[in-house]
Amino acid sequence: xxxxxxxxxxxxxxxxxxxxxxxxxxxxxxxxxxxxxxxxxxxxxxxxxxxxxxxxxxxxxxxxxxxxxxxxxxxxxxxxxxxxxxxxxxxxxxxxxxxxxxxxxxxxxxxxxxxxxxxxxxxxxxxxxxxxxxxxxxxxxxxxxxxxxxxxxxxxxxxxxxxxxxxxxxxxxxxx
Amino acid sequence: xxxxxxxxxxxxxxxxxxxxxxxxxxxxxxxxxxxxxxxxxxxxxxxxxxxxxxxxxxxxxxxxxxxxxxxxxxxxxxxxxxxxxxxxxxxxxxxxxxxxxxxxxxxxxxxxxxxxxxxxxxxxxxxxxxxxxxxxxxxxxxxxxxxxxxxxxxxxxxxxxxxxxxxxxxxxxxxx
Numbered sequence: 566x567x568x569x570x571x572x573x574x575x576x577x578x579x580x581x582x583x584x585x586x587x588x589x590x591x592x593x594x595x596x597x598x599x600x601x602x603x604x605x606x607x608x609x610x611x612x613x614x615x616x617x618x619x620x621x622x623x624x625x626x627x628x629x630x631x632x633x634x635x636x637x638x639x640x641x642x643x644x645x646x647x648x649x650x651x652x653x654x655x656x657x658x659x660x661x662x663x664x665x666x667x668x669x670x671x672x673x674x675x676x677x678x679x680x681x682x683x684x685x686x687x688x689x690x691x692x693x694x695x696x697x698x699x700x701x702x703x704x705x706x707x708x709x710x711x712x713x714x715x716x717x718x719x720x721x722x723x724x725x726x727x728x729x730x731x732x733x734x735x736x737x738x739x740x741x
Numbered sequence: 742x743x744x745x746x747x748x749x750x751x752x753x754x755x756x757x758x759x760x761x762x763x764x765x766x767x768x769x770x771x772x773x774x775x776x777x778x779x780x781x782x783x784x785x786x787x788x789x790x791x792x793x794x795x796x797x798x799x800x801x802x803x804x805x806x807x808x809x810x811x812x813x814x815x816x817x818x819x820x821x822x823x824x825x826x827x828x829x830x831x832x833x834x835x836x837x838x839x840x841x842x843x844x845x846x847x848x849x850x851x852x853x854x855x856x857x858x859x860x861x862x863x864x865x866x867x868x869x870x871x872x873x874x875x876x877x878x879x880x881x882x883x884x885x886x887x888x889x890x891x892x893x894x895x896x897x898x899x900x901x902x903x904x905x906x907x908x909x910x911x912x913x914x915x916x917x
Contacts, residue, residue, distance in 0.1 A: 607843070608835025611828055615836075635821060645811060645824050652787055652825035653832060659784025660791075667783070 566721070567594065569627035569658075570713030571618070572706045573635065573651035574643075575601055575610050578617065579706030582625045583696065583714035591715060593696040594625055596707045607649070614650050618657045630658035631717035633709070634667040668716050673709070676716035688712050742897070743770065745803035745834075746889030747794070748882045749811065749827035750819075751777055751786050754793065755882030758801045759872065759890035767891060769872040770801055772883045783825070790826050794833040806834035807893035809885070810843040844892050849885070852892035864888050 566586060572579035578599040585591035599617030601610040622630075632655055635648045658665045671681035677691045689701035689708040695715060702708045742762060748755035754775040761767035775793030777786040798806075808831055811824045834841045847857035853867045865877035865884040871891060878884045 606835075606841070608831040608841040611832040612835045615832060648821050648824035649828035649831075652828040655784040655825075656787040656791060656829060656832075659782075659788045665782070665784040 566629060566718060567625065567627045568629045568631055568714040568717045569621060569625060570710040570715075570717065571630060571632045571651070571654040572709040572713060573633060573647050573654055574706060575607075575614065575646035575650050576603055577704060577706045578614055578650050578654070579704070579708070579710035580618070580621050581702070581707060581711035581714050582621070582627060583711060583718060585718055587719050587721070590697070591695055591718065593698065593711060595621070596702050596711055597621075598704060598707050611649060611653055614653045615657060618654050622657060622661060622663070627663065629666060629717060629721070630654065630663050631666050631668055631713045632658075633673070633713055634669045636669075666717055666721075668713060668720065672720070673712050673716040676719050677712045685709075742805060742894060743801065743803045744805045744807055744890040744893045745797060745801060746886040746891075746893065747806060747808045747827070747830040748885040748889060749809060749823050749830055750882060751783075751790065751822035751826050752779055753880060753882045754790055754826050754830070755880070755884070755886035756794070756797050757878070757883060757887035757890050758797070758803060759887060759894060761894055763895050763897070766873070767871055767894065769874065769887060771797070772878045772887055773797075774880060774883050787825060787829055790829045791833060794830050798833060798837060798839070803839065805842060805893060805897070806830065806839050807842045807844055807889045808834075809849070809889055810845045812845075842893055842897075844889060844896065848896070849888050849892040852895050853888045861885075 567584045570581045581596040582594035583591050584594050599614055601613040632651050635651050655665050674683040674688055675681040678687050685705045692708045692711045693701045743760045746757045757772040758770035759767050760770050775790055777789040808827050811827050831841050850859040851857040854863050861881045868884045868887045869877045
């Protein structure tokens with residue numbers, strides 16, 4: 566499966582495409598950052614994020630888009646911009662019929678480092694190792710986007726099994 | 742000037758179009774609510790909001806879009822959805838080159854009722870009077886969208902004068 570990970574932000578929106586399946590070595594297909602000028606007005610910044618995400622979708626044709634889940638408990642100053650950029654990323658994916666999954670920062674950290682409380686350096690180091698890169702992707706937003714994509718590839722089978730189990734349980738309950 | 746006011750929300754996004762200039766009677770061109778199903782996934786809800794806003798822009802061709810400014814201090818449960826719906830509204834407008842203005846809830850209340858702390862009923866009553874309607878628009882989100890549009894029409898001249906004064910002051914400073 567090919568997944569586009571998006572670490573949403575207005576100033577820097579990290580994007581990373583990873584291909585692979587759980588239990589096999591993963592491949593980085595691309596990584597980058599969509600930037601928008603801090604002095605532009607909000608509407609134009611959102612248009613720039615949309616154009617950037619569209620370009621990544623056009624170029625890499627991911628089957629899934631994994632976006633960091635934004636919490637309103639985060640830094641009050643940046644959370645609104647993050648929520649708005651994430652809305653644009655979800656909109657772009659859903660408009661094309663690409664399934665969107667949200668993962669929390671601690672789910673992503675736990676997936677790639679084993680600890681939900683890992684720091685940025687640890688996440689960067691593990692992304693570098695798991696994708697067999699020569700150096701950690703910069704800036705951190707780009708590394709986080711790759712970590713999101715990896716997290717999605719690794720969590721997806723578990724989520725699918727859970728959904729299957731729920732479906733099975735429900736159908737059993739109905740026939741009993 | 743013709744203004745589309747948007748009271749952003751995922752479950753109910755109020756939309757209202759008002760035409761007029763400050764100091765003259767205003768005319769309501771249209772009012773409604775864009776709804777999205779609470780059980781749909783977030784990506785699809787954002788696509789539905791986009792389609793709804795696009796339809797209002799197509800049909801009424803506003804020259805300005807006024808969106809309620811979302812604060813992260815609001816109700817934690819609903820603020821993220823509100824921020825995301827507002828991002829979609831701003832994106833739709835900016836993509837067409839329509840200027841977007843943000844007004845806070847208290848600016849809107851103060852504009853239409855004279856008090857920034859007015860309640861929903863008071864806002865509804867004044868919207869009804871100012872637009873010479875037979876009854877307050879329902880639901881409250883629709884009335885709020887009309888109040889936003891009215892607020893923008895009335896505040897716009899002051900904002901323009903302020904911008905002109907700043908521009909004049911800046912150019913004087915340069916030539917001095």
